[in-house]
Amino acid sequence: MLRTPAARTLADYGVIVRRSWWLVAGTVAAALAAGVAYTELSQEVYESTASVLVLPTAGDTEVQGARTAGQVNLDTEAQLVKSTEVAEAAAAALGADPAADLVSQVSVTVPPNTAVLEISFQAGTPQAAQEGTVAFSEAYLAHRLSGATASIEREIGAANVELETVRAEIDAAEERLDGMGDGDGGRAGLESDLDDLERQAGEIEAAVAGLQAQTDAVSPGRVINQASLPQAPISPNAMFNLAAALGAGLPLGLMLAWARHRLARRVSYPADLVERCELDVLASVPPAVKFQRREVFGAYSPGGRVFSQLRNIVASQLTHEQRVIVVAGVAPGPAASVVAANLATAMARAGDRVTAVAANPSTTVGLPELFGTDPVPGLADAWSGRIDLATAVQAAPRQPSLSVIGPGAAARAAGPTSEAAAETFAKLAEAGRFVVVDAPPLSCSADAQLLAGHADAVILAVQSQRDAIAETAAAAVAMRQIDTPLLGAVLLPGVLGPMNTVPLPTARRELMSRRVPTADETPTDSLEPVDDTAATEVIPAVDTASAAPPAEPR
Secondary structure, three states: EOOOOOOOOOHHHHHHHHHHHHHHHHHHHHHHHHHHHHHHOOOEEEEEEEEEEOOOOOOOOOOOOOOOOOOOOHHHHHHOOHHHHHHHHHHHHHHHOOOOHHOOOOOOOOOOOOOOEEEEEOOHHHHHHHHHHHHHHHHHHHHHHHHHHHHHHHHHHHHHHHHHHHHHHHHHHHHHOOOOOOOOOOOHHHHHHHHHHHHHHHHHHHHHHHHHHHHOOOOOOOEEOOOOOOOOOOEEEEHHHHHHHHHHHHHHHHHHHHHHOOOOOEOHHHHHHHHHHOOOEEEEOOOOOOOEEEEEOOOOHHHHHHHHHHHHHHHOOOOOOEEEEEEEEEOOOHHHHHHHHHHHHHHOOOOOEEEEEEOOOOOOOOHHHOOOEEEEEEEHHOOOOOOOOHHHEEEEEOOOOOEEOOOOOOOOOOOHHHHHHHHHHHHHHOOEEEEEEOOOOOOOOOOOHEEEEOOEEEEEEEEEOOOOOOHHHHHHHHHHOOOOOEEEEEEEOOOOOOOOOOOOOOHHHHHHHHHOOOOOOOHHHHHHOOOOOOEEOOOOOOOOOOOOOOOOOO
């Protein structure tokens, strides 16, 4: 018997997934189909990459906090590749406009511990990708060379200005010396100054010559890996798109399965009774057990074993004095009758003396049709005073220790009273017999609650895919409001099959000929003559999905 779990386990989630496997599989399939469609409709993108070795120039200075320890800050150089000046030069080389669109197509990475820039360009064709990479690589190197040359030229310009100043001073000193005699005072000092000026001019000229030589030899860097022609597109990536679709579809499918579980309105699985109706599950007839007909299962059939186990569970929870068990359905239908009939049969097979009582007047089919006994005389006839209770008891075929009480002909006129139910149950239990009562459904009658108040145990019969969770929970609450213990629920498959058609001698004629006696009539006054020679009639099968009492013959 299942008990309400304290916490949900991984196995519980697995059950939820198994219930809605088709929903999870469908969601994943839809996501994969979307991934395939996206892959097919996406424009192909090719990428070409070139590696550029960056060399320090006279314009480079060490930057504090740079990623590299050399004179070149490669983070700055990477940003320089995507600058407007470089993009415009690349656009001019490619004949493209505007340059801003090209910037979004180029990317630059710096491998760790290197002085290398990896410049990549993406385009719709392999040739365009290769040409774009070459254009940006050359534009970057040209820009860097231009910057380095401009710095040197500025230094040369400054040196030339200084050289002109020194030369002017030399010319002035020489002019003064020309106006002085050999013995004039101060001539020696002036000659010494002139020598210094000439030496200074020589140094400046040497420096200018060195800068000019440096201009010719400056190298901003070089391409060490030429841009190759891409052989395959980098996008769309079919494997990545399918993996992403699976990664999105599977969680979505699981969430939908969970939502379906939480929003389900009908009982479908034993866990629904445990989690959402707070009911113990005494037995669950698996869907694999096919009800070819609504039937009493054989002792060794799969269904018979289920009800034999149910008999053991019920017997273990009853004391020696507790004999009366009420089986009530949630909604109109055959569920309670099937459970009551099979439970009573399982008890009889175990050697117990059992009386099965058809106390459900809402349908003309039930225990008599399952056991092959007459529906009349029955319980309602005894309650109305037309017959004695012992007269209503009939022996079940092939089960010597099992007796059956039908619903009776006056079922629609005389409902149960508290006194009548208590007296009936007491009489039936006096002889040490178990009493299994097929009670009316709780969703349309309070009689089941009344009958359960005089019983020793209550079992709810729930039909999968038919009974609503809200009605089942309400039925459980109604039964807990009385003192009789609610043992739990028995879950039956959603399809119970057609009712057995059992030949009942003169049963239909008697059922139609009987009427409810008036106050001044004796019980026998209401019985009309019956033709004993009439042909045997067969009760036709009824619709198992009938929801409104009384059930009409099909």
